[in-house]
Amino acid sequence: MARDTRKAMVLTAVELLRERGADGITLDTLVNRSGAPRGSIYHHFPGGRTQILDEAVQLGGDTIASLIADSADGDPIALLDSIAAFWRKTLTDSGFTAGCPVVSAAISSAPDSPLVRHAQQIFATWRGQLIERLTADGLNATTAGRLATMCIAAIQGAIIMCRTEASVQPLDDVAGELQVLLSARSLFCQTDAPADRRGTT
Amino acid sequence: MARDTRKAMVLTAVELLRERGADGITLDTLVNRSGAPRGSIYHHFPGGRTQILDEAVQLGGDTIASLIADSADGDPIALLDSIAAFWRKTLTDSGFTAGCPVVSAAISSAPDSPLVRHAQQIFATWRGQLIERLTADGLNATTAGRLATMCIAAIQGAIIMCRTEASVQPLDDVAGELQVLLSARSLFCQTDAPADRRGTT
């Protein structure tokens, strides 16, 4: 039962992070929602609130990382589809209360806080995974790097808009446009081809 | 001096929102940073902290809205450039502490809070402005709508990544990819052309 309590608390922390940002995680709310006994807090998490926050961010990051790793059928467009599907489900299942816990932590913490550095690591992990997938599909390194950033940024931005306006439309729009972009890029930016001409911007 | 104090307080509120989210705005910090006298709080803002939050979000939204309205040279790519330039400057000038106040407010507030609804309105305004610009450039309505969402989402996502990793690289990458996408779209999705084939996703 010990493990279960611990896990329930971290899962609840992720929920709160999704809904209200880092400051939404108060120990009171955490205990009430998770049903965990109050006395368990500092037993399971000697580092107190800080440790819980950190583990919640890590779990949030791992969820997406696993998602990317698991759908290893090679095709980047199929991968995008499963990521979009995951978020569509998360958003609707929660009644559009749940955003991305990693982004929440990044935004609602001081710029130099450990939590922001943690979020940075997670973004880098996701990006690395995507780059690997895109280059495996034949894209040159430069384009793959830019597209990986683009995918993460666009989807995260769309999630924010979806939660804000309680609709999956932004995600649908963004997923569609990313698909167009990926298709175009995969036609013209193969490994052997020269990198795209890029403007100053 | 009254107006100045008031304005300074709202500007400081925007700063705090950018740096730490809604919960970063405490009246103590606000007064200390802005240099405003403590007694001015409820004099200038009878609605208290809530009112200050609201005005800060509004000001943040207006800043971008004016930016879009002011650079009315017609060309969507030029418009994107000025938006990207604005954020590049904001990020670097602040030492990568400042994100978008509207996004901050949206994320660090309860999903059903007035602040989130306010953020939604602002997103809608931006989107409307962009759509107008894209259709004026000849794009059909469907594509313009999707692209407008895409631009806002991708740039907002990029800003988050930039602030998190203290680099403008994500913004540069995203701006470049958006340019590619806009160019491709403007070639194939003019008003008279049929809407793009879109998949289930």
Add this chain to the structure above:
DNA sequence: GTCTATACGAAGATAGAC
């Protein structure tokens, strides 16, 4: 218009009993 003082509540953390 602005100041100080204070009421009131919420939150994190610790101590010691069970």
Add this chain to the structure above:
DNA sequence: GTCTATCTTCGTATAGAC
């Protein structure tokens, strides 16, 4: 492992003097 105080700090808001 868990519970119940309790300490301390912090934050909003109000009251009343200047």
